[in-house]
Amino acid sequence: MKTNDSGSGDVRLTGISKTYGAFTAVHPLDLTVPQGSFFALLGASGCGKTTTLRMIAGLEEPSSGTVHLGDQDVTALPPYKRPVNTVFQSYALFPHLDIFENVAFGLRRRGIKSVKKQVEDMLELVQLGEQARKKPHQLSGGQQQRVAVARALINHPKVLLLDEPLGALDLKLRRQMQLELKRIQTEVGITFVHVTHDQEEAMTMADTVAVMNGGRVEQLGSPADLYENPHTTFVANFLGTSNLIEAEVDSRSGDDIVLKAGGGKLVLPEARCSAPTTTGGKVLVGVRPEKITLTHADDAGEIPEGRNRITGKIADSSFIGVSTQYVIDSSVCPDFEVYAQNIDRDARLVPGADVVLHWSPGHTFGLDAAQDIDAGIQEEAAV
Amino acid sequence: MPFVNWLKRHFVVIAGLLTLAYLLLPNIVVTVFSFNKPKGRFNYEWQQFSTDAWKDPCGVAGLCGSLSLSLQIAVWATLGATLLGTMIAFALVRYRFRARGAVNSLIFLPMAMPEVVMAASLLTLFLNLGAQLGFWTILIAHIMFCLSFVVTAVKARVMSMDPRLEQAAQDLYAGPAQTFLRVTLPIAAPGIAAGALLAFALSFDDFIITNFNAGSTVTFPMFVWGSAQRGTPVQINVIGTTMFLVAVLLVLTSMIISSRRTRQKA
16 A cells, blocks of 8 residues: 655644634644654643634634645645545445445546545445445444445545544453554554544554644643643543642752652652742652552662652552552642552551652753643543 | 233234225225216216226316426426525524514414415405416415425525534635535435425415416416316326326335445445
8 A cells, every 4th residue: 555655744833822702712833744744733622622623624724824734735735535435423425325426426526437446445444344335334333433444545545534443342342452453553653643532542553643632732841751741630630640849949969859748758750840940939740650669668778869858648459450540649649549569469558558659850840830730630520 | 811911912014004004095986987988977876997097187178288387386486495495494583683583483474374364364465565466376376385384395404404514614724605505415415305395385386375376377286176067087086196106116226326326235
């Protein structure tokens, strides 16, 4: 399979925005998606990610800014003239056409006469060769989803846009389709732009993730980069879980910032702080729950020097197989979360026990304290 | 009490059969009396079996002329009302325009208006305009009152249509005309067909509005009404039975086609 040869397949959004009356769905935004990459737009519903996608497809007219595909400015082109195809959220398969004709639709509209071979190959790629003469409603959700992908991919678009394509599937099928989509993307080498609200999905599939919130891109980077080094409280809370503590800048030593929090001191490498730091100013200190080690207060002397420490009492613990999740009532925060791998379990670590939490300063990150500390915390249901 | 138990168990079936009989009894009477050989001019009492009327359905002066006129008017009225009604339905569902809400309610007023009042008002209108009563005034009136029904039928269908289907078509290189022909129209077709059938049926047997605005033209319902005063020819029953059979045949054909299609696909 080959992609279109003319020019490169970069998607370049420049100052693009969308307003509906007084409501701004997308604030002016610059974004470049490199050719051949798997790019995810991640955010909660209403964050502007779908609107951004639809502006690339041409289904939504931007209020300002331009859309470039490679060297071509497509801002003024209607959707049917853009070398871009979309996999819609509800699949939007044509109910009056069978699977074969659904997949052949794009080819036929471009005046290609002999479509049989191509359609059959494409149905083979998505493992639906047997279903060619069925109507969409006769297929299962997962099969319909694959038809939607096949119908878009057969046109060899420069960019494939996926609008929450796995949202309607159950968890197990979703995991399976994530791998499937990733496999297809590697196989065909087309740029994929994937919209999702599922942070796990975005991290599993994408090379680059743009986290969107309130019509803006909060942060852009590789999944590991976003996770290890979030720049905003929204990113810190939306991707996984973070413990955020309010702290005051005390002093500096070399490349590190020394902070005061709840009577103790914490060390934060300056490079991992995205906020301005002036002595006496406030910052939010963050650390991921799995980076923290729990030690019983009796053994506090064995903790190596140079680690960030906080004391507290275990408020709650839940055993979930591979790990145990603790909630610690600490001096700095009443519900500090700690995930401990179940390797050698200390029998003394039960609710009520006094503990010391400690972690490497290199795992600490610093955020601007002027933000909402709870931004991006999701309700439990959103998995 | 075995009988009561039996009744309880089969109540739904019995009620269904009785309702069906209630619905079809008039049709059966029409059919049976099309084989009657009445004494005198009225076909109200069973005399003896005969196929005379079936052999010579046009044997009554003016009958087949009125029938052909009614069919012509029904076909044109259906075409006109379906075309206009479909466009109105799409406009009402798809576009936000000034007075859309008003149009939405106004379009249904003709259905609520008593037909006889509408008929008299139309006549006043036509007379004041100096229009020659006849084929054209009937046709204009029929398109008018069929319109509301077509709009209702098509609107329901268009409203339930996922707008993303058309977006998907556009996304797959179909321009506006192609999108309409390949996606919108085929999906809306059942609603449009329902509207058209309704329009045809309404136009074909309309009497009140037609009678007021026909001038000296005589449609089939007017012919039946007129002859009923002087005597009812058996041929009327023949025409009625034929229409009924054609309808049944159409329904059966569509059922067979659709069931064969699903069996093929499954």
